[in-house]
Amino acid sequence: MQIDFEEWARRYGTPLYVYDFDRIRENYTRLKEAFSGQKSLIAYAVKANSNLSVIAHLGKLGAGADCVSIGEVLRARAAGIAPYRIIFSGVGKRDEEIRQALEEEILLLNLESEAEMKRVEAVARELGKEARISIRVNPNVDPQTHPYISTGLHENKFGVEIDMAKRMYIYAKNSQWLDPVGIHFHIGSQLTELEPIREAAGMVADLVRSLAAIGVEIRFFDVGGGLGIVYRDENPIDVKAYADVITEAVRGLDLTIVCEPGRFLVGDAGWLVTRVLYEKRNGDKRFVIVDAAMNDLLRPSLYNAYHRIEALFDGEERGEATPAEVVGPICESGDWLGKEVLLPETKPGDLLLIHSAGAYGFTMASNYNTRGRAAEVACEEGRCRLIRDRESFEDQIRLEQAHLEERG
Numbered sequence: 376m377q378i379d380f381e382e383w384a385r386r387y388g389t390p391l392y393v394y395d396f397d398r399i400r401e402n403y404t405r406l407k408e409a410f411s412g413q414k415s416l417i418a419y420a421v422k423a424n425s426n427l428s429v430i431a432h433l434g435k436l437g438a439g440a441d442c443v444s445i446g447e448v449l450r451a452r453a454a455g456i457a458p459y460r461i462i463f464s465g466v467g468k469r470d471e472e473i474r475q476a477l478e479e480e481i482l483l484l485n486l487e488s489e490a491e492m493k494r495v496e497a498v499a500r501e502l503g504k505e506a507r508i509s510i511r512v513n514p515n516v517d518p519q520t521h522p523y524i525s526t527g528l529h530e531n532k533f534g535v536e537i538d539m540a541k542r543m544y545i546y547a548k549n550s551q552w553l554d555p556v557g558i559h560f561h562i563g564s565q566l567t568e569l570e571p572i573r574e575a576a577g578m579v580a581d582l583v584r585s586l587a588a589i590g591v592e593i594r595f596f597d598v599g600g601g602l603g604i605v606y607r608d609e610n611p612i613d614v615k616a617y618a619d620v621i622t623e624a625v626r627g628l629d630l631t632i633v634c635e636p637g638r639f640l641v642g643d644a645g646w647l648v649t650r651v652l653y654e655k656r657n658g659d660k661r662f663v664i665v666d667a668a669m670n671d672l673l674r675p676s677l678y679n680a681y682h683r684i685e686a687l688f689d690g691e692e693r694g695e696a697t698p699a700e701v702v703g704p705i706c707e708s709g710d711w712l713g714k715e716v717l718l719p720e721t722k723p724g725d726l727l728l729i730h731s732a733g734a735y736g737f738t739m740a741s742n743y744n745t746r747g748r749a750a751e752v753a754c755e756e757g758r759c760r761l762i763r764d765r766e767s768f769e770d771q772i773r774l775e776q777a778h779l780e781e782r783g
Protein backbone atom coordinates (compact mmCIF):
# COMPACT_ATOMS: atom_id res chain seq x y z
CA MET A 376 0.00 0.00 0.00
CA GLN A 377 0.99 3.64 -0.42
CA ILE A 378 1.99 4.95 3.00
CA ASP A 379 1.99 8.66 3.78
CA PHE A 380 5.14 8.70 5.93
CA GLU A 381 4.97 12.50 6.32
CA GLU A 382 1.56 12.25 7.90
CA TRP A 383 2.55 9.60 10.44
CA ALA A 384 5.84 11.29 11.28
CA ARG A 385 3.90 14.48 11.96
CA ARG A 386 1.34 12.70 14.06
CA TYR A 387 3.58 10.41 16.12
CA GLY A 388 6.98 12.07 15.89
CA THR A 389 10.33 10.64 14.85
CA PRO A 390 12.22 8.36 14.89
CA LEU A 391 9.28 6.18 13.95
CA TYR A 392 9.00 2.57 12.80
CA VAL A 393 6.28 1.97 10.21
CA TYR A 394 5.21 -1.52 9.12
CA ASP A 395 3.15 -2.58 6.13
CA PHE A 396 0.93 -5.40 7.36
CA ASP A 397 -0.34 -6.06 3.83
CA ARG A 398 3.22 -6.81 2.74
CA ILE A 399 3.73 -9.10 5.75
CA ARG A 400 0.60 -10.99 4.72
CA GLU A 401 1.88 -11.29 1.14
CA ASN A 402 5.26 -12.58 2.33
CA TYR A 403 3.61 -15.13 4.62
CA THR A 404 1.19 -16.33 1.95
CA ARG A 405 3.92 -16.67 -0.66
CA LEU A 406 5.93 -18.96 1.61
CA LYS A 407 2.94 -20.94 2.86
CA GLU A 408 1.79 -21.57 -0.69
CA ALA A 409 5.26 -22.69 -1.73
CA PHE A 410 4.86 -25.58 0.71
CA SER A 411 1.36 -26.49 -0.47
CA GLY A 412 0.93 -30.21 -0.96
CA GLN A 413 3.06 -30.83 2.13
CA LYS A 414 2.09 -30.55 5.81
CA SER A 415 3.79 -27.37 6.98
CA LEU A 416 3.98 -24.93 9.85
CA ILE A 417 5.48 -21.49 9.38
CA ALA A 418 6.77 -20.63 12.85
CA TYR A 419 7.60 -16.93 12.78
CA ALA A 420 10.98 -16.16 14.38
CA VAL A 421 9.70 -13.70 16.96
CA LYS A 422 13.13 -12.19 17.59
CA ALA A 423 13.01 -10.47 14.19
CA ASN A 424 10.17 -8.20 15.31
CA SER A 425 8.37 -9.03 18.52
CA ASN A 426 5.73 -6.33 18.62
CA LEU A 427 2.55 -8.02 19.87
CA SER A 428 0.52 -6.69 16.95
CA VAL A 429 3.03 -8.07 14.45
CA ILE A 430 2.94 -11.51 16.09
CA ALA A 431 -0.86 -11.40 16.32
CA HIS A 432 -1.15 -10.40 12.66
CA LEU A 433 0.95 -13.41 11.61
CA GLY A 434 -0.87 -15.63 14.10
CA LYS A 435 -4.22 -14.80 12.51
CA LEU A 436 -2.79 -15.86 9.16
CA GLY A 437 -1.96 -19.25 10.66
CA ALA A 438 1.66 -18.78 11.68
CA GLY A 439 3.18 -20.31 14.78
CA ALA A 440 6.10 -18.82 16.69
CA ASP A 441 9.76 -19.73 16.99
CA CYS A 442 11.00 -18.33 20.30
CA VAL A 443 14.46 -18.08 21.84
CA SER A 444 13.55 -17.04 25.39
CA ILE A 445 10.62 -17.61 27.70
CA GLY A 446 9.87 -13.91 27.23
CA GLU A 447 9.27 -14.57 23.55
CA VAL A 448 7.14 -17.62 24.36
CA LEU A 449 4.99 -15.47 26.64
CA ARG A 450 4.80 -12.76 24.00
CA ALA A 451 3.58 -15.31 21.46
CA ARG A 452 0.97 -16.51 23.96
CA ALA A 453 -0.05 -12.92 24.75
CA ALA A 454 -0.47 -12.31 21.01
CA GLY A 455 -2.83 -15.26 20.77
CA ILE A 456 -0.58 -17.94 19.23
CA ALA A 457 -1.79 -21.39 20.30
CA PRO A 458 0.72 -23.35 22.45
CA TYR A 459 0.82 -26.21 19.93
CA ARG A 460 2.27 -23.80 17.38
CA ILE A 461 5.09 -22.56 19.60
CA ILE A 462 8.70 -23.77 19.50
CA PHE A 463 11.30 -22.81 22.07
CA SER A 464 14.85 -22.78 20.65
CA GLY A 465 18.16 -21.29 21.80
CA VAL A 466 21.54 -22.53 23.05
CA GLY A 467 20.90 -21.82 26.72
CA LYS A 468 17.71 -22.14 28.76
CA ARG A 469 17.36 -21.61 32.51
CA ASP A 470 15.49 -24.29 34.50
CA GLU A 471 12.77 -21.77 35.19
CA GLU A 472 12.34 -21.13 31.45
CA ILE A 473 12.16 -24.87 30.77
CA ARG A 474 9.58 -25.32 33.52
CA GLN A 475 7.39 -22.51 32.21
CA ALA A 476 7.63 -23.80 28.64
CA LEU A 477 6.56 -27.28 29.76
CA GLU A 478 3.68 -25.84 31.74
CA GLU A 479 2.56 -23.84 28.71
CA GLU A 480 2.35 -27.17 26.79
CA ILE A 481 4.16 -25.74 23.77
CA LEU A 482 4.77 -27.86 20.67
CA LEU A 483 8.40 -28.62 21.45
CA LEU A 484 11.65 -27.53 23.02
CA ASN A 485 14.51 -27.45 20.58
CA LEU A 486 17.72 -28.66 22.23
CA GLU A 487 21.26 -27.74 21.36
CA SER A 488 23.40 -29.88 23.68
CA GLU A 489 23.46 -33.06 25.71
CA ALA A 490 23.75 -31.03 28.91
CA GLU A 491 20.62 -29.13 28.00
CA MET A 492 18.77 -32.38 27.32
CA LYS A 493 19.65 -33.62 30.80
CA ARG A 494 18.33 -30.40 32.34
CA VAL A 495 15.08 -30.67 30.37
CA GLU A 496 14.72 -34.28 31.46
CA ALA A 497 15.25 -33.35 35.11
CA VAL A 498 12.73 -30.51 34.99
CA ALA A 499 10.19 -32.69 33.15
CA ARG A 500 10.60 -35.39 35.79
CA GLU A 501 9.99 -32.87 38.59
CA LEU A 502 6.80 -31.75 36.85
CA GLY A 503 5.74 -35.30 36.02
CA LYS A 504 5.41 -34.29 32.37
CA GLU A 505 6.91 -35.73 29.22
CA ALA A 506 8.81 -33.05 27.29
CA ARG A 507 8.40 -33.01 23.51
CA ILE A 508 11.81 -32.19 22.08
CA SER A 509 13.68 -31.69 18.87
CA ILE A 510 17.44 -31.59 18.48
CA ARG A 511 19.31 -28.97 16.55
CA VAL A 512 21.80 -30.62 14.25
CA ASN A 513 24.81 -28.68 13.10
CA PRO A 514 25.38 -30.08 9.60
CA ASN A 515 28.71 -28.24 9.16
CA VAL A 516 27.59 -26.59 5.95
CA ASP A 517 28.90 -23.17 4.95
CA PRO A 518 25.84 -20.98 4.30
CA GLN A 519 27.94 -18.42 2.36
CA THR A 520 26.54 -15.50 4.31
CA HIS A 521 28.08 -12.90 6.65
CA PRO A 522 30.22 -14.71 9.27
CA TYR A 523 28.32 -12.97 12.09
CA ILE A 524 25.07 -14.55 10.97
CA SER A 525 26.43 -17.93 9.93
CA THR A 526 25.37 -20.61 12.39
CA GLY A 527 25.74 -23.99 10.69
CA LEU A 528 29.48 -24.58 10.94
CA HIS A 529 31.16 -26.56 13.71
CA GLU A 530 33.02 -23.41 14.65
CA ASN A 531 29.67 -21.79 15.54
CA LYS A 532 28.18 -22.39 18.99
CA PHE A 533 24.91 -23.76 17.63
CA GLY A 534 23.56 -27.30 17.53
CA VAL A 535 25.30 -30.66 17.88
CA GLU A 536 27.18 -32.87 15.43
CA ILE A 537 25.26 -35.62 13.70
CA ASP A 538 26.81 -38.47 15.73
CA MET A 539 26.04 -36.69 18.97
CA ALA A 540 22.48 -36.02 17.78
CA LYS A 541 22.03 -39.74 17.17
CA ARG A 542 23.22 -40.61 20.67
CA MET A 543 20.89 -37.97 22.12
CA TYR A 544 17.90 -39.33 20.21
CA ILE A 545 18.55 -42.82 21.51
CA TYR A 546 18.85 -41.51 25.05
CA ALA A 547 15.64 -39.48 24.66
CA LYS A 548 13.73 -42.41 23.22
CA ASN A 549 14.63 -44.48 26.27
CA SER A 550 13.76 -41.73 28.74
CA GLN A 551 10.32 -41.72 30.31
CA TRP A 552 10.44 -37.91 30.40
CA LEU A 553 11.52 -37.10 26.87
CA ASP A 554 9.60 -37.52 23.63
CA PRO A 555 11.84 -36.87 20.60
CA VAL A 556 9.41 -35.68 17.93
CA GLY A 557 11.43 -33.21 15.91
CA ILE A 558 14.71 -32.50 14.21
CA HIS A 559 16.06 -29.07 13.47
CA PHE A 560 18.77 -27.22 11.61
CA HIS A 561 19.35 -23.55 10.87
CA ILE A 562 22.53 -22.79 8.99
CA GLY A 563 22.47 -19.03 8.96
CA SER A 564 20.62 -15.86 8.20
CA GLN A 565 20.21 -13.73 5.08
CA LEU A 566 20.82 -16.82 2.93
CA THR A 567 20.90 -16.20 -0.79
CA GLU A 568 22.27 -19.55 -1.98
CA LEU A 569 20.14 -22.65 -2.41
CA GLU A 570 22.95 -25.23 -2.47
CA PRO A 571 23.86 -25.10 1.24
CA ILE A 572 20.18 -25.61 2.09
CA ARG A 573 19.89 -28.57 -0.26
CA GLU A 574 23.03 -30.08 1.25
CA ALA A 575 21.96 -29.55 4.87
CA ALA A 576 18.37 -30.75 4.26
CA GLY A 577 19.69 -33.89 2.57
CA MET A 578 22.05 -34.70 5.43
CA VAL A 579 19.40 -34.15 8.07
CA ALA A 580 16.78 -36.14 6.11
CA ASP A 581 19.24 -39.04 5.95
CA LEU A 582 19.58 -38.82 9.70
CA VAL A 583 15.77 -38.99 10.01
CA ARG A 584 15.81 -42.18 7.92
CA SER A 585 18.51 -43.79 10.03
CA LEU A 586 16.66 -42.81 13.19
CA ALA A 587 13.47 -44.41 11.87
CA ALA A 588 15.44 -47.61 11.38
CA ILE A 589 16.18 -47.69 15.11
CA GLY A 590 12.65 -46.83 16.16
CA VAL A 591 12.89 -43.05 16.63
CA GLU A 592 9.91 -41.60 14.77
CA ILE A 593 10.52 -37.97 13.84
CA ARG A 594 7.37 -36.01 12.95
CA PHE A 595 8.61 -32.44 12.60
CA PHE A 596 11.36 -31.53 10.17
CA ASP A 597 12.41 -28.01 11.08
CA VAL A 598 14.50 -26.31 8.43
CA GLY A 599 15.12 -23.15 10.44
CA GLY A 600 14.84 -19.69 8.99
CA GLY A 601 17.36 -17.62 7.15
CA LEU A 602 15.68 -16.78 3.85
CA GLY A 603 17.38 -13.62 2.67
CA ILE A 604 15.80 -10.39 1.45
CA VAL A 605 16.93 -7.51 -0.73
CA TYR A 606 18.79 -4.76 1.08
CA ARG A 607 20.83 -3.51 -1.86
CA ASP A 608 21.27 -5.76 -4.88
CA GLU A 609 21.09 -9.28 -3.44
CA ASN A 610 19.53 -12.06 -5.45
CA PRO A 611 17.22 -13.66 -2.91
CA ILE A 612 16.28 -17.33 -3.06
CA ASP A 613 13.06 -18.07 -4.89
CA VAL A 614 10.72 -19.44 -2.21
CA LYS A 615 9.21 -22.03 -4.51
CA ALA A 616 12.66 -23.39 -5.35
CA TYR A 617 13.48 -23.33 -1.63
CA ALA A 618 10.35 -25.31 -0.73
CA ASP A 619 11.00 -27.75 -3.58
CA VAL A 620 14.55 -28.47 -2.43
CA ILE A 621 13.27 -29.29 1.04
CA THR A 622 10.30 -31.32 -0.18
CA GLU A 623 12.69 -33.27 -2.39
CA ALA A 624 15.02 -33.98 0.55
CA VAL A 625 12.24 -35.51 2.66
CA ARG A 626 10.57 -37.48 -0.12
CA GLY A 627 9.04 -40.70 1.19
CA LEU A 628 9.02 -39.51 4.80
CA ASP A 629 5.81 -38.62 6.65
CA LEU A 630 6.82 -35.29 8.15
CA THR A 631 5.45 -31.86 8.89
CA ILE A 632 7.87 -29.28 7.53
CA VAL A 633 8.50 -26.50 10.00
CA CYS A 634 10.06 -23.32 8.72
CA GLU A 635 11.17 -20.46 10.99
CA PRO A 636 11.56 -17.32 8.94
CA GLY A 637 11.96 -13.96 10.59
CA ARG A 638 13.57 -11.52 8.20
CA PHE A 639 11.74 -12.92 5.15
CA LEU A 640 8.32 -12.21 6.66
CA VAL A 641 8.89 -8.74 8.10
CA GLY A 642 12.22 -7.36 6.84
CA ASP A 643 11.06 -5.55 3.72
CA ALA A 644 7.77 -4.56 5.36
CA GLY A 645 9.28 -2.04 7.76
CA TRP A 646 10.83 1.42 7.54
CA LEU A 647 12.50 3.68 10.03
CA VAL A 648 11.45 7.29 9.50
CA THR A 649 13.86 9.90 10.79
CA ARG A 650 14.21 13.68 10.64
CA VAL A 651 17.31 15.59 9.71
CA LEU A 652 18.64 17.69 12.58
CA TYR A 653 21.35 19.49 10.59
CA GLU A 654 24.36 18.98 8.39
CA LYS A 655 28.02 19.47 9.12
CA ARG A 656 31.32 19.11 7.32
CA ASN A 657 34.61 17.93 8.72
CA GLY A 658 37.11 18.82 6.06
CA ASP A 659 35.83 17.19 2.89
CA LYS A 660 33.48 14.87 4.67
CA ARG A 661 29.79 15.61 4.72
CA PHE A 662 27.63 14.41 7.62
CA VAL A 663 23.86 14.48 7.78
CA ILE A 664 22.89 14.24 11.43
CA VAL A 665 19.46 12.74 12.03
CA ASP A 666 17.30 12.02 15.07
CA ALA A 667 17.51 8.22 14.70
CA ALA A 668 20.63 6.48 15.92
CA MET A 669 22.31 3.14 16.54
CA ASN A 670 20.08 2.62 19.56
CA ASP A 671 17.10 2.61 17.14
CA LEU A 672 18.70 0.60 14.33
CA LEU A 673 21.83 -1.29 15.33
CA ARG A 674 22.44 -3.33 12.19
CA PRO A 675 24.77 -0.87 10.44
CA SER A 676 27.00 -0.54 13.53
CA LEU A 677 26.79 -4.23 14.46
CA TYR A 678 27.11 -5.93 11.09
CA ASN A 679 28.19 -3.11 8.82
CA ALA A 680 24.77 -3.72 7.26
CA TYR A 681 23.48 -1.70 4.36
CA HIS A 682 20.04 -0.06 4.49
CA ARG A 683 18.88 2.06 1.59
CA ILE A 684 18.17 5.63 2.68
CA GLU A 685 15.75 7.71 0.67
CA ALA A 686 15.03 11.42 0.89
CA LEU A 687 11.33 12.08 1.50
CA PHE A 688 11.60 15.70 0.44
CA ASP A 689 11.61 17.22 -2.99
CA GLY A 690 15.32 17.60 -3.72
CA GLU A 691 14.84 19.22 -7.14
CA GLU A 692 15.77 22.79 -6.27
CA ARG A 693 18.37 21.73 -3.68
CA GLY A 694 21.09 21.11 -6.21
CA GLU A 695 23.06 17.99 -6.99
CA ALA A 696 23.03 14.94 -4.73
CA THR A 697 26.44 14.29 -3.16
CA PRO A 698 27.66 11.50 -0.85
CA ALA A 699 27.06 11.95 2.84
CA GLU A 700 27.40 9.85 5.95
CA VAL A 701 24.07 9.69 7.74
CA VAL A 702 24.77 9.60 11.48
CA GLY A 703 22.86 9.71 14.74
CA PRO A 704 23.47 11.84 17.84
CA ILE A 705 25.02 9.07 19.97
CA CYS A 706 28.51 9.45 21.37
CA GLU A 707 30.08 6.61 19.36
CA SER A 708 31.95 6.72 16.08
CA GLY A 709 30.03 3.55 15.18
CA ASP A 710 26.78 5.47 15.34
CA TRP A 711 26.02 5.63 11.64
CA LEU A 712 23.02 4.53 9.57
CA GLY A 713 24.38 4.93 6.08
CA LYS A 714 27.70 5.68 4.40
CA GLU A 715 28.20 7.25 0.99
CA VAL A 716 24.48 8.00 0.81
CA LEU A 717 23.69 10.18 -2.18
CA LEU A 718 21.58 13.04 -0.89
CA PRO A 719 20.78 16.55 -2.07
CA GLU A 720 21.37 19.30 0.45
CA THR A 721 19.13 18.72 3.46
CA LYS A 722 17.43 21.16 5.79
CA PRO A 723 16.48 20.69 9.44
CA GLY A 724 13.19 18.82 9.62
CA ASP A 725 13.55 17.01 6.30
CA LEU A 726 12.47 13.38 6.48
CA LEU A 727 14.62 10.42 5.50
CA LEU A 728 13.29 6.92 5.03
CA ILE A 729 15.45 3.96 5.99
CA HIS A 730 14.35 0.88 4.07
CA SER A 731 14.15 -2.82 4.96
CA ALA A 732 14.10 -2.09 8.68
CA GLY A 733 11.23 -4.40 9.63
CA ALA A 734 13.47 -7.19 10.96
CA TYR A 735 16.11 -6.83 13.68
CA GLY A 736 15.32 -3.14 13.87
CA PHE A 737 13.15 -2.32 16.83
CA THR A 738 13.96 -5.61 18.59
CA MET A 739 17.62 -4.65 18.80
CA ALA A 740 16.82 -1.13 20.03
CA SER A 741 18.21 -0.02 23.37
CA ASN A 742 18.10 2.94 25.73
CA TYR A 743 21.74 3.82 25.18
CA ASN A 744 22.33 7.50 25.91
CA THR A 745 18.94 7.46 27.72
CA ARG A 746 17.12 7.66 24.45
CA GLY A 747 13.56 6.42 24.57
CA ARG A 748 12.73 3.73 22.05
CA ALA A 749 10.77 4.74 18.95
CA ALA A 750 7.03 4.45 18.47
CA GLU A 751 5.71 1.84 16.03
CA VAL A 752 2.90 2.16 13.50
CA ALA A 753 1.11 -0.55 11.50
CA CYS A 754 -0.55 0.12 8.15
CA GLU A 755 -3.13 -2.27 6.79
CA GLU A 756 -5.73 -2.03 4.05
CA GLY A 757 -5.29 1.70 3.66
CA ARG A 758 -5.28 2.60 7.35
CA CYS A 759 -2.48 3.13 9.83
CA ARG A 760 -2.54 2.80 13.61
CA LEU A 761 -0.12 3.09 16.50
CA ILE A 762 1.01 -0.30 17.80
CA ARG A 763 3.52 0.87 20.38
CA ASP A 764 3.79 4.18 22.20
CA ARG A 765 7.01 6.10 22.13
CA GLU A 766 8.96 5.23 25.27
CA SER A 767 8.99 8.15 27.68
CA PHE A 768 11.67 9.31 30.09
CA GLU A 769 9.44 8.11 32.94
CA ASP A 770 9.24 4.65 31.37
CA GLN A 771 13.00 4.54 31.31
CA ILE A 772 13.62 5.46 34.95
CA ARG A 773 10.68 3.59 36.44
CA LEU A 774 12.69 0.60 37.68
CA GLU A 775 15.33 2.80 39.33
CA GLN A 776 13.34 5.60 40.85
CA ALA A 777 12.05 3.79 43.94
CA HIS A 778 15.58 2.74 44.85
CA LEU A 779 16.85 6.29 44.66
CA GLU A 780 14.13 7.37 47.10
CA GLU A 781 14.89 4.41 49.42
CA ARG A 782 18.37 5.74 50.07
CA GLY A 783 16.88 9.11 50.99
Ligand SMILES: *Cc1c(COP(=O)(O)O)cnc(C)c1O
Binds near residue numbers: 420
Ligand atom coordinates in the same frame (compact mmCIF):
# COMPACT_ATOMS: atom_id res chain seq x y z
C1 LIG B 1 17.42 -16.21 14.02
C2 LIG B 1 16.81 -17.53 13.80
C3 LIG B 1 15.78 -17.68 12.89
C4 LIG B 1 15.30 -16.57 12.00
O1 LIG B 1 16.28 -16.14 11.15
P1 LIG B 1 15.90 -15.20 9.91
O2 LIG B 1 17.19 -15.01 9.22
O3 LIG B 1 15.36 -13.94 10.45
O4 LIG B 1 14.90 -15.93 9.09
C5 LIG B 1 15.19 -18.91 12.79
N1 LIG B 1 15.59 -19.96 13.54
C6 LIG B 1 16.60 -19.84 14.43
C7 LIG B 1 16.99 -21.01 15.24
C8 LIG B 1 17.25 -18.63 14.59
O5 LIG B 1 18.25 -18.52 15.46
